[in-house]
Amino acid sequence: MVIVAVAGGTGAVGRNIVEALISQGKHEVIILSRTADAAKEEEIGARLVATDYKGVAALTKILEDNNVHTVISTLFMSPNGAGLLEQNLIRAADASKTTKRFVPSEFGFPQRDEDGDLFPSIPMKHASRRALETSSLEWTIVYNGYFMDYFGMPRISSYLAPYVVLLDIPGNAAAIPGDGNKPVTFTHTSDVGRFVAASLDFEKWTPVSFIIGDKMTMNEAVKLAEKAKGIEFKVDYDDLVKLKRGEVTELPSQNSRYSICPKEFVQATNSAFGIWIDRGDLDFDENMSLNRKLPEIKPIKLKEFLQKAWTN
Ligand SMILES: NC(=O)c1ccc[n+]([C@@H]2O[C@H](COP(=O)([O-])OP(=O)(O)OC[C@H]3O[C@@H](n4cnc5c(N)ncnc54)[C@H](OP(=O)(O)O)[C@@H]3O)[C@@H](O)[C@H]2O)c1
CATH class of the missing domain: 3.90.25 (UDP-galactose 4-epimerase; domain 1)
Incomplete structure (x- = not known):
């Protein structure tokens, strides 16, 4: 059993992952949220930890105080959302003595650098990947298509x-x-939850995890x-x-x-x-998918x- 923090676990993708982790029952799950809302906590059934993503030191303290082993980020990755703030969470996870693993907020499909002008979240997601590549964390990027x-x-x-x-x-x-x-x-969000929750049991993660609904x-x-x-x-x-x-x-x-x-x-x-x-x-390759492993x-x-x- 490890403690898993789902950043943005109040949102669409995050809720599905939190629900899958709760129903799997193997790990303790907490949610990092900008506001600790008691009613939402009750509704979701997981503890909400009030989190300000602007400071790396404060984020590190949150992860260590809560003994977080794995961070799954499902933050809204746009310039008016969490955008570049996810990098602070990666740096904090890297600095945290308790944190070993990180899943960044991707949940789409591989995107090229030159497509950055087409979609605002692409440069931010690539910046997160670069931050992970230079960290000592074990990480995997989850791709699930549309x-x-x-x-x-x-x-x-x-x-x-x-x-x-x-x-x-x-x-x-x-x-x-x-x-x-x-x-x-095409993948249903609930299946992303199920595959991500199950992949926590893998002894080693690959840098990329494809899910094919x-x-x-x-x-x-x-x-x-x-x-x-x-x-x-x-x-x-x-x-x-x-x-x-x-x-x-x-x-x-x-x-x-x-x-x-x-x-x-x-x-x-x-x-x-x-x-x-x-x-x-x-058009994901089935041979590289989590479906094959699970x-x-x-x-x-x-x-x-x-x-x-x-x-x-
Ligand atoms: N493949 C697809 O078809 C598809 C479709 C949709 C999304 N996605 C991807 O899935 C990921 C998650 O998207 P989502 O739709 O689940 O996101 P979302 O529900 O819009 O947001 C997730 C959470 O992010 C937090 N958040 C929002 N704005 C923030 C800000 N300015 N600063 C810090 N936190 C903020 C909020 O949590 P709190 O309010 O609790 O802090 C929110 O509940 C993204 O990477 C997105 O690109 C993929």
Whole structure:
């Protein structure tokens, strides 16, 4: 048994990891949060430790005082989120006498340095990796592809905030990057929790841990969504030239959400996703996956997930 601190464990990915650790019952889990909120602590069922990420010495003291062995960061990694603050947590974990292992807040897919202009969190995630590489910590970066949860909303709730990209199932439409024949990894957030919790038992971590909930082409995913709903979708294909201009086909359900997610953000973000999918960046190698090491974990498949959400 070790003590695991999940930084940002009140958030979407973090909650799933905390819940998996609690249900696994092998380790003690605490949550690092900017505010120690008793009601939230009660709701989640794990102790919240008030944490200010700005000072390395104070962070080190928190880790040592709580005897933290493993830090799993699920911080919101954007310039207006925790961004570069995660590096302070890495330095603190490195300095902490009790802390040996660190998982940074990645939970997507490998991204290249030159894509930094496409997505604001990329330079920050790369800076965290560099900080880990120069530390004495054991670390692993978890890649899970695109979260399947988005395709069940609003029928199946998730800790993730709703976001419409690729498949607009309520709107019976799809905006497919390229020819739609590149395999894409989709994983449900709850499976990320289960795989991450189980991987704590590994004697050694590899620098990268791939999780594959399911993998298929976007054309196949559209077919599954159409079948689940029993209706044909309007399918548009966006070629690389259009995606590189920062444009994607607008999906019907995006329109009503522009007050929360402005059109410029949606176009820029979804065109970047399109470029990565078309490049094959979400086509993970099964041989390198945690699935191979943990065959007892049977992840949720997109087909059953879509049927549960959309078949009446
Ligand atoms: N592959 C995918 O499809 C996908 C989708 C979504 C996210 N992700 C990735 O998953 C990771 C976690 O994302 P998430 O959606 O779970 O994040 P989130 O729920 O938005 O935020 C996680 C936690 O970060 C803390 N936080 C937020 N702003 C902060 C700030 N300014 N300073 C310090 N802490 C702050 C908050 O905890 P407290 O309020 O308790 O301090 C929050 O609960 C990110 O790296 C993200 O890129 C991947």
